[in-house]
Amino acid sequence: MDTIRVRIRRFDPETDQAPRYETFEVPRAPEMRVLDVLDYVHETLAQDVAYRWFCGVKKCGTCAVTVNGTPKLACWEPAEAEMTIEPLANLPVVRDLVVERGPCREGLCAIEPLIQRTTEYPGFPEPLSHRAMARAGHLRDCILCLACHAACPVMAEPGTRFAGPAVLVNLAEVALDPRDGADRARIAETAHVFSCVSCYECERVCPAEIPIVRDAIEPLKRLVYRRGIGEGARHARLFLDSVKKHGRVNAPQLVLATQGANREALGRGFRMMARGKVNPVRSLLEGRAGGAEALRKLYEGSEENE
């Protein structure tokens, strides 16, 4: 029979000194998902394996685990012949594959994630343009599964103050809402949006296929940049001045100029760029005419909008 070999990381805080791995053989079923494999293990081989899920169909966002090194939604992704399943990274482990979601909940509450109306709600249906609402269209697909949070290299930094991509997607959703009047630039700055190094890891793993950088993080960065607040915006301005002038990032100049402003994230960004993982300019150019000229126009345009 066709079988799946699955190695599961186990950790029971009451009995284990350190995590351990246990391997199981699971018969393959039609169209089997990662969650079906975990269910089989739970039902027949190791009843005590702890893993979390509710809906089974990509709606509740609670089943994400790390499969062969990549955060995945267990109920959505197909089972692979050989799998190592571990809890999501960047979150405290409660037991086996179950992680503490509290830190993200707090991060989300901190950004005031409901629209704040400046005018009184006129009653249903309120006049709204589908075009204006489409700006955040993809963002509404977020189910807060935290796969992106686990994939983000900045979240892995000890003591990081970055709120992380999951929180920022939800911040952008309200920030781009034409009805919202909250000071989202300030909130984005408090969420340390400029700690993001545009590595696209979050997008790569998002089960909802949300263009996180393009639709959430960049609009938030632009918002802060335009308002010119905080250290991050200062860094962004220098960064963009450099791009405008040279058509590319002049890294040494930028590091010198920022002098400690967000040095931690910057340094990491450049390390990753050096390894070819990150191209911050690509993120700003994507979908638009290429080159320094276009970029300059773009930013002059956005400055005029202030």
Added chain:
Amino acid sequence: MHDPVSTDVLVIGGGAAGAKAALTAHEAGARVTMVVKGFLGKSGCSIFASHLPYYDESTQEKASDRLRYAVRYYNHYLTDQDHVRRMGVYMRTEFHAELERLGVYWLRDEQDRIFATGPRVPTVVVHKQGASGPIIMEKRRREIFARGIPVLEECAATALLTDGGRVVGATIFDYRHGVTFPVAAKTTILATGHSDYLASRSTATREQSADGVAMALRAGAEAANLEMQWWHVSDMAHPRTWMRIHVYPNPLLGTPESSRLYNTRGDVFYEQKTHSPGSSAPYVEQARRLALEVQKGLARWDGGYFSGYDHIPADVVRTYQHQAKVWQKLGLDVGRDRLECGITWHMRQGGLNVDAATMRASLPGLYLAGGIGCHYLGGVGPVSYDGKVAGTCAADEAHGRPAPALPSEQVEAEDRRIFGFLRHADDGCLPIQLKLGIRDVMWELGYVKNERKLVHALQRLQRLRDEELPRMGLQSTSRTWNSGWLDALDVTAMLDATEATVRSALLRKESRGPFYRDDYPVTDNEHWIARVVLWRNGNGWQSRIDPIPTPHLKPEKAREPFFEADY
């Protein structure tokens, strides 16, 4: 046991009903505490909602269409018609507005008009068809957190505490930390839903084990029409976890068409506009048609029949429907390929007995909200109305009442019961195996029922209770997030709830809506527009039949063959 918590209003359950109940009671000035077995807005079936009906009653004709749809097609006359009218006012004037005010985006078309679909009663969706539930519930979650209402998550209520017959709170099992604590509440709102994982194939979320029904029955409350169990016909056969994905048989956004069902040979055996033109929620009709195909050997209950949208322009399906992603994920083309389906145990029309005007249950101090009640089928909008009524009345009753004393004997007994399960299984069976066993009994019982099958199911459940339950033990006795421990408690709830369901089915001697007995294949409106009321009496059961008034809409026929009735 940890220190008791004291509150004015305790809300058990964090779906659409519980959320609205908590918000309403809080607005009325009560101190509210919420307890949710999973996560507020993420566990329970509210996240599955796709269509949200918009109750347009601007003309006499539209108003009577709406009543017909709710009373006849949704509830097969087993609802409180005055409640339906009151709820209609909420649906028309408040439901969509309160969510829109929060920021929910009701999908607009190119002309910026709200996108509505459906032949008789228009429904609207959030963002895209198939994505309404998660978005609405996430907004509710944020609203509740923003208000500062305490929410205890990954905490299951396991028993209602009573004092002289009055409900005065509940015991809570916090399985994240492996501790228990009692909550003393002036009034308690039970909102644990109606989609339970009680059969091998089910639309329910993982944690739904009919706890609300079981704990209320144990406390002495009445249940009603538990046998009125809906089945989904066009749910996916594979992969197993996707049995909760519904290939919608109701009209699709952006087109008057809907999916079709095909038997093994590829013949269409169901399409909404042909087979149930009067109903935009045609699930009971689908089930009847499938039963005929199964009889002919042209389908099985768990497969061998198919559903698809291949007769509808694929770009329409892709534009308005989240489900198109399902096809894509399996490497299929929504414009060409069909999916194999199986039948799934869906939501319950019946539930606990309730006075819909106040949402009071049959025990003082206890209120119900949402699918847990027997008064109406459900739906995210309708259960929100229940939450509003329950929240208002429960806060009102709590106002000025002294904090109740906790019945220490009950609290200690429940603690002993919970910790009694925290033991190794030496030669015994594990809770998950018992869960699978119970689900198998209900799956075998299935859609086509009769006295023989029902009695057999009761015997099998009794055997599990007598022989397996006493031997049940765990693999791990650690307290932290021990899902086996929680499974053990679920097993006791499932045994109680399934037994009550089968007993209720034995009492109803007719067929109606989702409920089919081949030994009584007639819809008997003369005798059975009634609540089959059931409650525990010591170790036994008692029952009575309460007729349901039909003040606004009556069925045309006194009796009709089940397969000829269109509701």
